[in-house]
Amino acid sequence: MFTGIVQALGTLRQLDRRGEDIRLTVSAGKLDMSDVALGDSIATNGVCLTVVEYGEDYYCADVSSETIRLTGFAHYRAGSQVNLEKAMRPTDRFGGHIVSGHVDGVGTISSITEHADYFEIWVKAPDDLAKYIAHKGSITVDGVSLTVNEVRGAEFMLWIIPHTLQETVIGSYKAGSQVNLEVDVVARYLERLMLGDKAAAPKASGIDMSFLAENGFLRK
Incomplete structure (x- = not known):
């Protein structure tokens, strides 16, 4: 952990x-x-x-x-x-948030804008991770615990202070850089909890009438 x-x-x-x-x-x-x-x-x-x-x-x-x-x-x-x-010890200060080190996907740096005392960085996450990213929530980017300052669909914005730029690989980012993303583990557990009794059911195959039509198995 x-x-x-x-x-x-x-x-x-x-x-x-x-x-x-x-x-x-x-x-x-x-x-x-x-x-x-x-x-x-x-x-x-x-x-x-x-x-x-x-x-x-x-x-x-x-x-x-x-x-x-x-x-x-x-x-x-x-x-x-x-x-x-x-890895943290039980006696360590808990300065960030719970991070497992299990990457959920790879994001892409969309843009970087320099302001007077911080940098505004927009990151495009994979679409399937968008539901776990919330305004003022936590996210891990290349192992750095950060706060989400704004969300637009699958894109989210970070405010990065100069100290963080100097002490992490974030200082080397540019538009197009790819980054490891780990969403807040609490969001993962909440999603599972909301399934209730359905969580025990076998996972659906994802094949339905819409899928068959889109892939040419049904005539119009």
Whole structure:
């Protein structure tokens, strides 16, 4: 479990292909590695990864093909910077919101506008995530806990202060940049709870009369 408060900027030192998977070597930057052990979790640009090897200033983690497919890791290269956060302890300050490190989808930066003391950033989320994004709600972008300031359909707006730009990969964003998104876990549970007894029913196939007509199985 994480809070979305980034502890350091790391750098992808090496990406080794292992079949369809990748073994990452991450330079930890300012991240305190003194209490890291094998099997620990470190959020890497919002993706919960397990430490399989480590040293004083680096760690290695394996990224499965499924994770590559569902996150921005498909576009990362050696030299790419990543936000780092170690898993929280019960005694830590809870400065952000509940973050699982399980990315829900990849968004795209639509625009960035500089104001006097903040940056206005619009992000286009995948359509299927729009229902979970609410005005003044929380969202995780590349592992950073942020507040949604405005919503327009599947697009949402963030206000980013200069400190956040300096201490996270958000400072490198430009229009078109792809970002890992994790919606508020509370919204996920609320959706499931609202199903009531229907939650136990088998998932529908999604095939109905409309689907058959659109795909040419029914004559007009």
